[in-house]
Amino acid sequence: MKAARFDRFGGPEVLEIVDIADPHPGPGEIRIKVRAAGINASDWKKRRGLMDEELPQSLGYEAAGIIDELGADVTGVEVGDRVFGVSPYGAAQAELAVLSYWAPIPDSLDYASSAALPAAAETAARALDQLGVTVGDTLLINGASGSVGNAAVQLALERGARVIGTGSLRTHDALRALGAEPVAYGTGMPERVRAIAPTGVDFALDVAGSGVLPDLVELAGAPERVITVADFLGAQRAGVRFSRGDDGRATYALAQAAQMAEDGRFTIAVGRTFSLADIAEAHRVGEAGAARGKLVLLVD
Numbered sequence: 001m002k003a004a005r006f007d008r009f010g011g012p013e014v015l016e017i018v019d020i021a022d023p024h025p026g027p028g029e030i031r032i033k034v035r036a037a038g039i040n041a042s043d044w045k046k047r048r049g050l051m052d053e054e055l056p057q058s059l060g061y062e063a064a065g066i067i068d069e070l071g072a073d074v075t076g077v078e079v080g081d082r083v084f085g086v087s088p089y090g091a092a093q094a095e096l097a098v099l100s101y102w103a104p105i106p107d108s109l110d111y112a113s114s115a116a117l118p119a120a121a122e123t124a125a126r127a128l129d130q131l132g133v134t135v136g137d138t139l140l141i142n143g144a145s146g147s148v149g150n151a152a153v154q155l156a157l158e159r160g161a162r163v164i165g166t167g168s169l170r171t172h173d174a175l176r177a178l179g180a181e182p183v184a185y186g187t188g189m190p191e192r193v194r195a196i197a198p199t200g201v202d203f204a205l206d207v208a209g210s211g212v213l214p215d216l217v218e219l220a221g222a223p224e225r226v227i228t229v230a231d232f233l234g235a236q237r238a239g240v241r242f243s244r245g246d247d248g249r250a251t252y253a254l255a256q257a258a259q260m261a262e263d264g265r266f267t268i269a270v271g272r273t274f275s276l277a278d279i280a281e282a283h284r285v286g287e288a289g290a291a292r293g294k295l296v297l298l299v300d
Contacts, residue, residue, distance in 0.1 A: 001023075003020050003058055003091060003094030004060065004093040004094065004279050005020070005057065007056035008055065009055075011048075012280040012283040017277055017279070025071030025098045026098075027071050028071055028074060029100050030069065030070055030077065030098070032066055032067055032085075032099060033095065033096060034063045034095055034096060034097050034299045035065040035298070036110075036111040036114065037063040037097070038295075038297075040062075042061075043060070044283050046059065058093070061087055061088075062085070062118035063093075063099070064105060065097070066080060077104075081104065082104065082105040083102040084111075084258075085102030085118055086119070086254070094276075095276075095299055101249070103254040108261065108264075109261055111298075113267075113270055116294035117268055118254055120148045120150065121151050121253040122251065122254065123229055124148055124152035124207075125250035126249060127152065127227050127229055128156055130227055131203045133159055133161050133202075135159060137203060138162045138197055139163050139164070140165075140193060140216065140219060141156075141163060141165045141204075142166045142208050143230070145168065146208070147269075147293075148229065149207045151266075152205055152207065155256075158256075164183060164193060164197060165182055167185065172184075185212075189212065189215060201220055206226065206229070206230060207230055209234070213234045213238040223238060223241075228240055228243070269292070271295055272293070272295055273296045273298050274296075274297055275299075
């Protein structure tokens with residue numbers, strides 16, 4: 001099969017589409033013919049050598065497509081079903097991918113929209129679980145206008161929380177449409193939050209990694225009321241928990257997001273799509289922040 005890979009660290013030019021052996025699912029896994037695969041910031045961090053040292057490396061943790069092979073002990077799905085999900089092997093940007101967690105694609109979603117859901121929904125749900133966000137809580141989301149931030153807004157509202165979200169002024173209408181109360185990020189952000197929440201907030205979630213963890217701790221009242229998914233070093237300095245997948249994944253969020261999407265209550269905007277062959281250009285656009293919304297690779 002053809003797959004995205006790099007055998008040296010560097011810029012987007014190191015990315016190649018190569019032929020590698022077809023993967024096969026193990027027990028409890030499925031294989032799909034990939035029709036779309038999500039792109040995340042972790043992809044270019046890997047490519048630049050900021051995450052893993054081994055070479056070569058493949059890319060991609062989320063994809064949508066059609067089941068073409070079932071592993072042992074898999075029930076509830078059949079070959080030919082449309083699903084989206086998570087691959088633990090970091091090789092979903094390819095013609096075939098093995099998924100460990102998946103959910104049916106709602107009739108209302110296409111492959112690109114489905115491939116945009118898994119990482120954002122799981123990351124957001126995991127952080128909300130770890131914070132303990134529930135009905136009546138006020139949650140501040142720093143970076144609410146990105147894919148994970150959008151997912152966190154929608155999932156927190158589903159739990160009955162009040163959501164305040166930071167973002168640039170151009171994102172405020174979109175945040176209001178999701179149900180969040182927007183505030184501008186940058187200097188003076190804590191004061192703007194207190195203008196609409198005078199006693200502060202119950203919890204804060206940082207998905208932007210913009211160096212505001214001390215402000216979030218002050219607004220939430222204690223480090224244990226704040227979680228970041230984007231600022232590892234800042235979390236250490238502020239005594240805040242850094243949420244990662246190896247401390248337990250919220251895999252149920254895939255089915256929840258699918259049902260909410262089918263009901264018209266959950267969406268992750270797709271900013272641009274690219275062919276698998278144009279993955280280098282997708283990285284250039286993503287790193288430059290030149291597109292709003294999720295970037296997705298389409299696989300023929």
